[in-house]
Amino acid sequence: MPDRPVYSIGALVRMLGIPAATLRTWEDRYGIVVPERSPGGHRLYSRLQVEQLRFVGDRLADGMAASDAYRLLQSRLSSGVPLEPARIPGGDGLLIMLAEQDPFAADFSDYFLRMEGYGVTLVSTAERALAESVRRTPDLVLIDLLISGAQGLRLCAQMRQQFDVPVLAISTLDLRDDALEAGAAAFLKKPLEPLRLVSVVRDLLGQSAYLRSDSVAEASP
Template structure:
């Protein structure tokens, strides 16, 4: 269909849950005309260089915003969201960074609280993930400072049960470590107020 192989369609449906057709009594996929346009958008976006994950996020955002898929009067520029990951555990940091990048985010990784402040001021990330035990347990203090001086949402993480303390210190949400990758992404998407990881700007 549209030059997209059936196994690819199944993979997209199962993994991204964006274009989900009805099923015939015999189990065949029945795509509506709008869904065919959505598949065409995905095919063309991937052909232009986007990953399947990024193409689906772009589609999801357009559908959510009610933007036409081929609206030539409103060209769209996609820019990747930036996440500050302040994590003292190098193994956990590498895992989280790898997974977030595969999901389409840009990531700036730091291992101490002072560097986190420098990166917040210099790069203005869209969201900060803060290990509360960073720099000898300065994570709560860091959350308080970031909430006071920056607008980006804060996701606090810790091996300790510090949910109440984190929220009181200004964190927007808390996750207990070790992190589950899908839960991490879902929480970040909720905090960003988007179902996808790409900002959409209408070019002037």
């Protein structure tokens, strides 16, 4: 599965807890993790780059200076030593809303997401997506941009503004820049590859999963 760049800088801020200004500074200063630019000028990071930046962030959390962390990263990359994979908890307790008007595509995504242990709420209109989110705010929303007569971009913006949840935009059309402008954390073009869908969902939900895990641990005797 090719490691295509799909994550916006906003997604990395949510996933890694590193400010966008810091990511831009590191990009200019060290030039090791350089994201691809979309035709509209948006930074797009691959999954490998996410792990590289996570590695740097972990070293900083251990008290290492950014320059030393990047030198260590460069050494690892040059020598071919793999980075430690992130440990992201499973999907138990996390709710995904799938706003998809195509019932066959909805069944496809629903199956693979439930296989990963996520709860899934299916809605077929933008109006229903907003109503269900008021009833129970999801941890992540997948939005088909052609839903309700191509109201998906508007729905992306509404979900981010009203509920502050990460949005994964999907479409048969190449609407990546439009989706990112509307506030989507990532964009995937249909037809969806099951492994890539699950991988992106797990990454975007990583921060929520860690928070859930920490709160459970603190509540345990």
